[in-house]
Amino acid sequence: MSETPDQGRERGTENLHGAAMTAPEVEAWFVREVLPLEAALMQFLRRSRRNASDADDLRHDVYVRVCEAAQKEIPRATKPFVFSIARNLVIDRARHDQVVPIEAIADLEELNIATDTPSPDRSIAAREELRTLQSALDRLPPRCREAVVMRKIEGLSRREIATRMGIAEITVRRHISDGMAALADAVYGEPPPSVKTP
Amino acid sequence: MSGEAVKDIVAQAAQWRERRDGSDWSQTDQAELDTWLSESIGHRVEYWRIDAAWVRADRLGALKSPTPQRATNAWRPAAFKGIAALIAAAIIALAWTGTFEPPREKTYSTPVGGREILTLADGSQIELNTDTTIRTRVADGQRTVFLDKGEAFFKIKHDAAHPFMVTAAGHRVVDLGTKFVIRNSDDRLEVSLIEGSARFEPLHETAKQRAIVLTPGETVIATAGTIVKQKKTEQMLAEELGWRRGIIVLHRTSLAEAVTEFNRYNIKKLVIATPSLNRVRVGGTFPIEDVEAFTRVAKQVFGLKVREKGDEIEISR
Numbered sequence: 001m002s003e004t005p006d007q008g009r010e011r012g013t014e015n016l017h018g019a020a021m022t023a024p025e026v027e028a029w030f031v032r033e034v035l036p037l038e039a040a041l042m043q044f045l046r047r048s049r050r051n052a053s054d055a056d057d058l059r060h061d062v063y064v065r066v067c068e069a070a071q072k073e074i075p076r077a078t079k080p081f082v083f084s085i086a087r088n089l090v091i092d093r094a095r096h097d098q099v100v101p102i103e104a105i106a107d108l109e110e111l112n113i114a115t116d117t118p119s120p121d122r123s124i125a126a127r128e129e130l131r132t133l134q135s136a137l138d139r140l141p142p143r144c145r146e147a148v149v150m151r152k153i154e155g156l157s158r159r160e161i162a163t164r165m166g167i168a169e170i171t172v173r174r175h176i177s178d179g180m181a182a183l184a185d186a187v188y189g190e191p192p193p194s195v196k197t198p
Numbered sequence: 199m200s201g202e203a204v205k206d207i208v209a210q211a212a213q214w215r216e217r218r219d220g221s222d223w224s225q226t227d228q229a230e231l232d233t234w235l236s237e238s239i240g241h242r243v244e245y246w247r248i249d250a251a252w253v254r255a256d257r258l259g260a261l262k263s264p265t266p267q268r269a270t271n272a273w274r275p276a277a278f279k280g281i282a283a284l285i286a287a288a289i290i291a292l293a294w295t296g297t298f299e300p301p302r303e304k305t306y307s308t309p310v311g312g313r314e315i316l317t318l319a320d321g322s323q324i325e326l327n328t329d330t331t332i333r334t335r336v337a338d339g340q341r342t343v344f345l346d347k348g349e350a351f352f353k354i355k356h357d358a359a360h361p362f363m364v365t366a367a368g369h370r371v372v373d374l375g376t377k378f379v380i381r382n383s384d385d386r387l388e389v390s391l392i393e394g395s396a397r398f399e400p401l402h403e404t405a406k407q408r409a410i411v412l413t414p415g416e417t418v419i420a421t422a423g424t425i426v427k428q429k430k431t432e433q434m435l436a437e438e439l440g441w442r443r444g445i446i447v448l449h450r451t452s453l454a455e456a457v458t459e460f461n462r463y464n465i466k467k468l469v470i471a472t473p474s475l476n477r478v479r480v481g482g483t484f485p486i487e488d489v490e491a492f493t494r495v496a497k498q499v500f501g502l503k504v505r506e507k508g509d510e511i512e513i514s515r
Contacts, residue, residue, distance in 0.1 A: 027242070056208075060204040060240065064240050067242065133254065137255075157221065176216050178212070180252050181208050183251050183252065184247050184252075
């Protein structure tokens with residue numbers, strides 16, 4: 001029969017079960033298994049809420065609840081766990097606003113299927129990664145991008161960047177921290193740039 | 199939620215991360231960061247996220263030109279474009295499908311609630327819906343599939359020399375370069391053409407029934423003794439094919455029909471206990487295996503009673 005995609009279970013998670021988790025363990029799991037789900041999660045949250053800014057708040061709440069649970073025990077299947085928490089939050093909010101989130105619940109299922117598709121091989125994945133980063137970088141505001149490029153690609157110090165851009169060091173720092181937040185949104189929260197298929 | 203605005207937490211997390219990169223980062227600074235992190239799990243998740251993205255961005259270093267020409271500010275975007283083009287050229291779209299050559303005849307089936315995609319050796323694809331059985335004979339230039347029961351979506355690689363044929367319930371669909379869907383249920387056979395063209399014909403031609411050539415959007419429904427041809431809009435077809443995306447779309451559908459549709463996909467069957475409810479119209483988009491999403495709406499929106507009784511879920515007023 002056709003391939004049954006693996007549910008995204010990472011090997012090595014198994015032996016972590018049972019004991020209370022340390023922060024580095026939770027962090028490692030969170031970065032490896034939860035953050036890659038963010039694009040699908042954001043899509044789900046955005047569609048299920050009228051107010052787009054709600055989605056960022058909900059994302060935060062989902063992560064908080066997910067990691068609270070993970071501190072006690074790392075969930076066995078990350079994706080269903082994350083999305084059931086997201087769904088419950090959306091339903092709670094909807095109930096509060098007296099809206100029945102039919103489409104929201106349906107979207108969740110659609111997304112599950114979309115995110116279950118097997119991932120391409122590693123070399124493709126590496127190029128994909130570069131494309132994602134590149135397009136994230138392209139979307140930064142120009143001054144912010146300039147500062148991030150000098151810092152990250154050219155490896156210049158804050159002072160050198162400040163001199164080159166003709167601005168105060170404190171402004172360079174603001175550009176870079178703004179850039180970090182925007183990059184995180186772009187790298188995790190946005191769907192990857194589309195690749196043409198034949 | 200905590201009192202802090204998420205936006206502010208994210209901004210602070212980024213500021214901490216930026217500060218940590220500085221050459222003047224001290225143990226005192228680290229202690230301060232640790233304190234901030236220990237204040238709440240909300241701080242930690244945002245910091246982890248920013249940190250992970252920033253570390254990932256190290257890969258951007260791969261874009262560094264080996265001999266950076268820093269004479270002007272304009273070199274960087276140009277270099278990016280060049281590299282982007284190289285990357286784009288290097289990306290070979292890779293269709294990851296399990297291609298295999300089945301023996302002369304092979305049977306495939308899905309359980310209730312199952313869904314599978316088969317890729318035949320010729321590149322044609324067959325997507326099986328719930329509770330479906332097909333047999334394939336793809337060898338020596340012969341391409342025949344028997345849809346014994348259930349529903350399947352066909353995306354056929356056209357080959358004039360080797361027509362693709364699907365046989366179901368005494369009829370045959372001959373592909374002329376096509377996407378189509380066939381549903382073979384107890385008492386009726388339904389064929390809808392999505393793209394291309396196909397011929398619908400009885401297995402044994404009689405005087406009464408001749409071949410029908412289908413054009414996109416056309417549906418043939420064959421029941422015992424009758425054949426009806428219908429025209430469907432693109433939207434109707436897309437909704438009927440919702441199962442391929444794992445959804446059921448209802449549009450002013452009677453509750454009775456909606457229940458029948460859900461029951462195709464779930465072992466736990468819905469039952470309407472109050473006959474007058476049969477005609478109630480319902481609408482919405484629902485996940486196929488999540489009967490609960492549907493019963494929740496029945497409860498919350500229609501104020502109906504939903505009760506689990508063994509293998510059944512009873513809906514009543």
